[in-house]
Amino acid sequence: MRYCIDGGVAASSVTKFVQCAEIELLGPENFDKILVVCTQQSHADHFSTLAAELSHLGAVEPLSVMISEDMGATQQWDWFEKILPVVEPGALLTVDLTHGYRAGSIVLSAAIHFLVRAKKAMLAAVYYGRVDGKKGEDQRGVIVDLKDFYRINDWADAVSRLVEEADARKLAEVAEAAPDFQAGGLIDPALRQALLDLTSAVRNVEVNRVATLAREAMARVHAAMAGAPVTTKVLLDLVAYKFASLASEAPTSGRYDSDYLQMQVEIARLLIEHKLYMQAFTVMRELIGSIGMSGVPHKEMNSSRGRGQRRRADVFICMAQIDRSDWRFKFEDEELVQMLLPWYEKLVSAGIADNVRDLSRTLVKIRNGFDHAWTSSASAPMDLEEASRNAVAKLSAIVATVIAITGTHDRG
Numbered sequence: 001m002r003y004c005i006d007g008g009v010a011a012s013s014v015t016k017f018v019q020c021a022e023i024e025l026l027g028p029e030n031f032d033k034i035l036v037v038c039t040q041q042s043h044a045d046h047f048s049t050l051a052a053e054l055s056h057l058g059a060v061e062p063l064s065v066m067i068s069e070d071m072g073a074t075q076q077w078d079w080f081e082k083i084l085p086v087v088e089p090g091a092l093l094t095v096d097l098t099h100g101y102r103a104g105s106i107v108l109s110a111a112i113h114f115l116v117r118a119k120k121a122m123l124a125a126v127y128y129g130r131v132d133g134k135k136g137e138d139q140r141g142v143i144v145d146l147k148d149f150y151r152i153n154d155w156a157d158a159v160s161r162l163v164e165e166a167d168a169r170k171l172a173e174v175a176e177a178a179p180d181f182q183a184g185g186l187i188d189p190a191l192r193q194a195l196l197d198l199t200s201a202v203r204n205v206e207v208n209r210v211a212t213l214a215r216e217a218m219a220r221v222h223a224a225m226a227g228a229p230v231t232t233k234v235l236l237d238l239v240a241y242k243f244a245s246l247a248s249e250a251p252t253s254g255r256y257d258s259d260y261l262q263m264q265v266e267i268a269r270l271l272i273e274h275k276l277y278m279q280a281f282t283v284m285r286e287l288i289g290s291i292g293m294s295g296v297p298h299k300e301m302n303s304s305r306g307r308g309q310r311r312r313a314d315v316f317i318c319m320a321q322i323d324r325s326d327w328r329f330k331f332e333d334e335e336l337v338q339m340l341l342p343w344y345e346k347l348v349s350a351g352i353a354d355n356v357r358d359l360s361r362t363l364v365k366i367r368n369g370f371d372h373a374w375t376s377s378a379s380a381p382m383d384l385e386e387a388s389r390n391a392v393a394k395l396s397a398i399v400a401t402v403i404a405i406t407g408t409h410d411r412g
Contacts, residue, residue: 003129003141012141017046018098018129020053022143026094028059035086037065037079037108039101067104076107083111089119097146098129113153126150148179155182155235162238166202166274168195171235186232191220198243202270205279207286211263214246246270256293258403264290265396272388278370280388284395285317285363288356291402292316295343312336319344320353321360352401359394362387 002011003021012021023031034054038047043064051062065086067079087093095112097105115121126146131139151174158171172195175186186192194217201209221236228236245266264287271280293313315336319327329337347353366387 001131001139001141003143005127005143006145007142015053017050017053018127018141018143019096020050020057021129021141022094022096022127023054023059024057025143028054028057031059031094033088033091034060034062035065035083036062037067037083037101037104039067039069041069042101067101069101071102076103079104079107080111080114083108084115084119087115087119087121089121091115091119091121092124093121094124094127096127096129098127109150112150116153117157123147123150148182151178151182154178155231159235159238162242164274166199166242166270166276168199168239168242171239172196181229183232186224186235188220188224191217191224194220195239198246202246202267203276203279205267205271205282207264207267207283210246210267211259214243218244218247242270256290258406261287261290261294261399261402265392265399268392268395272385272392275385277384277388278367280392281363281367281370284391285360285367286313287395287399288320288360288363289313289317291356291398292320292340292343294402294406295346296339312340316340316344317360317364320356321364323357346405347402350401350405352398355394355398359391359398362391 001016001021002014003018003025004011005022005025008025010025012024015021015024019036023034036047036050043066047062047064054060054062063086065082067082068075093112093115095108097108100108112121112123112126116123124147126149127143128146129141129143132142154174155178158174161167161170171186172192175183175192178187180187194213198210198213198217200206201213218240221240225233225236246263264283268280268283268287271277271283289310290313293310293316296312311333315329315333318329319337319340327337344353347356366384
């Protein structure tokens with residue numbers, strides 16, 4: 001039988017082994033190691049003939065990896081562990097699965113995924129040989145490359161990263177490298193960049209940019225869904241589900257209003273969900289300052305004057321966490337304290353000043369622990385997840401009360 005690869009014009013010499021055809025067509029000089037997974041029976045029946053033919057082609061001597069014919073769970077794992085040690089880290093793999101022994105191809109497929117992840121192996125091709133045509137002169141061997149389908153493992157990793165870490169970077173990376181028929185709408189460079197920008201803003205706690213970036217990314221996601229293939233639509237649905245809560249319906253006002261406060265709560269929740277506790281406590285601590293800014297006249301936060309007013313937020317964080325009888329502010333901050341005091345007293349009247357104080361102390365203590373790598377403590381709190389979830393729940397209730405007090409507070 002003569003074989004060609006993926007419809008190529010070049011055909012191999014006549015051979016009974018598709019593996020020999022592949023090595024001949026690809027060039028034996030391109031292989032520095034040839035591994036053949038064999039059972040005792042297949043080794044006895046075919047290995048010497050295969051080795052002789054490979055030698056005739058000028059290939060290196062093949063090595064046999066012996067597996068048992070027993071298919072129990074323990075033996076399957078043994079097959080797997082027989083394959084792993086013989087592949088070097090960083091190896092470029094060309095794999096043939098033609099007529100693999102029973103479930104051996106499934107085990108080998110799992111091994112490929114593990115090797116790519118654990119040993120940084122690279123997958124050049126995954127071949128399978130078949131025969132086309134009727135017996136006789138018209139019969140020919142065709143070798144197809146299944147490598148593109150093995151990208152399903154990359155897609156799975158990308159989905160896992162998105163779901164577990166709110167990180168769309170792997171999804172964008174896989175989409176960029178995938179063939180068009182797989183990537184679908186994800187092939188759009190603008191969509192990929194939007195997802196990268198949003199992920200970066202969330203993980204870097206750029207709270208003033210998240211809503212805008214989330215809204216832009218969601219608009220591109222929904223546009224890409226139109227006519228998208230099934231797999232792409234599933235992925236886009238996951239992206240939308242993960243980040244939709246961060247995408248406000250209207251552009252943010254650039255002020256410390258209800259949308260902005262609620263957005264910070266949602267960012268904190270997302271970070272906690274994905275165990276990014278340090279970032280979550282940063283957001284929640286800064287949200288206390290934003291609550292202080294929401295009750296006094298202020299400029300747009302992204303203007304130069306607005307950024308200059310951020311000192312008020314820092315002063316309010318101090319006011320919020322310290323008993324009023326213990327306030328001791330620097331002379332240069334006294335004017336800001338007097339400016340913030342009427343708003344602070346409104347919180348006292350609403351019955352939430354004590355809640356704000358207790359929560360502020362917790363947030364500042366834990367965030368300072370992160371800032372100083374817990375060097376002043378034996379270790380990070382063991383109940384960090386519970387502490388963060390309790391904190392965001394309390395903060396959400398405080399924000400709801402603040403919004404009720406201020407109403408439609410578009411202050412300037």
